[in-house]
Amino acid sequence: MISFPNCKINLGLNVISKRKDGYHNIETCMVPVYGLKDVVEIIRSKNDGVDFTTSGKTIDCPSEKNICVKAYRLIQEKFGIGGVKMHLHKNIPFGAGLGGGSADAVAVIKLLNEIYGLGMDTGMTRKLSLMLGSDTAFFVENVPAVCYGRGDITEKISLDLTGYFLVLVKPDVSVSTAEAYGSIDLKKTNKPVAEILRNGIDTWEYNLVNDFEDYVFSKYPELEDIKSQLYDAGAVYASMSGSGSAIYGLFETKPEGLKFEIENYLFNL
Numbered sequence: 001m002i003s004f005p006n007c008k009i010n011l012g013l014n015v016i017s018k019r020k021d022g023y024h025n026i027e028t029c030m031v032p033v034y035g036l037k038d039v040v041e042i043i044r045s046k047n048d049g050v051d052f053t054t055s056g057k058t059i060d061c062p063s064e065k066n067i068c069v070k071a072y073r074l075i076q077e078k079f080g081i082g083g084v085k086m087h088l089h090k091n092i093p094f095g096a097g098l099g100g101g102s103a104d105a106v107a108v109i110k111l112l113n114e115i116y117g118l119g120m121d122t123g124m125t126r127k128l129s130l131m132l133g134s135d136t137a138f139f140v141e142n143v144p145a146v147c148y149g150r151g152d153i154t155e156k157i158s159l160d161l162t163g164y165f166l167v168l169v170k171p172d173v174s175v176s177t178a179e180a181y182g183s184i185d186l187k188k189t190n191k192p193v194a195e196i197l198r199n200g201i202d203t204w205e206y207n208l209v210n211d212f213e214d215y216v217f218s219k220y221p222e223l224e225d226i227k228s229q230l231y232d233a234g235a236v237y238a239s240m241s242g243s244g245s246a247i248y249g250l251f252e253t254k255p256e257g258l259k260f261e262i263e264n265y266l267f268n269l
Helices: 069-078 099-115 122-129 136-141 178-183 191-197 200-207 211-220 219-231
Strands: 006-018 022-037 039-044 050-056 084-090 145-148 153-156 165-170 239-242 248-250 263-268
Touching: 006 099, 006 191, 006 239, 022 069, 022 165, 022 191, 022 263, 069 084, 069 099, 069 122, 084 099, 099 122, 099 263, 122 136, 122 200, 136 153, 145 191, 165 219, 178 248, 191 200, 200 239, 211 219, 211 239, 219 239, 219 248
Parallel strands: 050 084
Antiparallel strands: 006 022, 022 145, 039 084, 145 153, 165 248, 165 263, 239 248
8 A cells, every 4th residue: 555645844833841751842833735745655565574665865764763664663563463565755855844754654554554454543543653753643634733732732723825835945954853942942932823823824924933943044044045035036924844954935926036956846735
């Protein structure tokens, strides 16, 4: 069976407080980007365990540390399933704040649920997914949602960006999530993300912020320059996604003459 897990972008990201478990409480809106997808294929195998292969973007970690393999191990331990052959074709950039790894993990859990008839409902899928990462909760239902807690508490939001164009730019840098969180000024107070979103996209530029930008832009000023270029080209809203390093812009009309020499994408939402 084959699945096509998509990435996401963050509309606003408030880091609210440090938790006792070492994580941070956040508030953000995650929106699926259906135009940029990985491919995950799984078939049963007569052998035990998982035979994992990859293609596309180079994955620079051992197979056992890949989140897809971790997802298989989790389900194997929980349900005692048999062996599989699993292939991941990677399109979504790494270290970009786009949630590609989390999306892949959820795809693996859902595929194994179908292949082996495990009968997992949405609640169980969510519970197990969260053992692999915070962003995974969003990808279980994969619709626009405001996310709270460490990102694991999701509330669907009525948000329609149909007709907008999305320009997504991935610079040649990756941002350490742990380092980004360690840089946050927790004294900052921002308006609630959901409230800003309800006020309309014309108000987002000066009200909808990503708390990671101050630090990340100071370390990688080229990212701030990309954001400025998107606004100069007519974006109604531009931001960094997650803890970076991808920068995106939302446009009312298809941008013309906007060129980047680094990895970039254009989607019609």
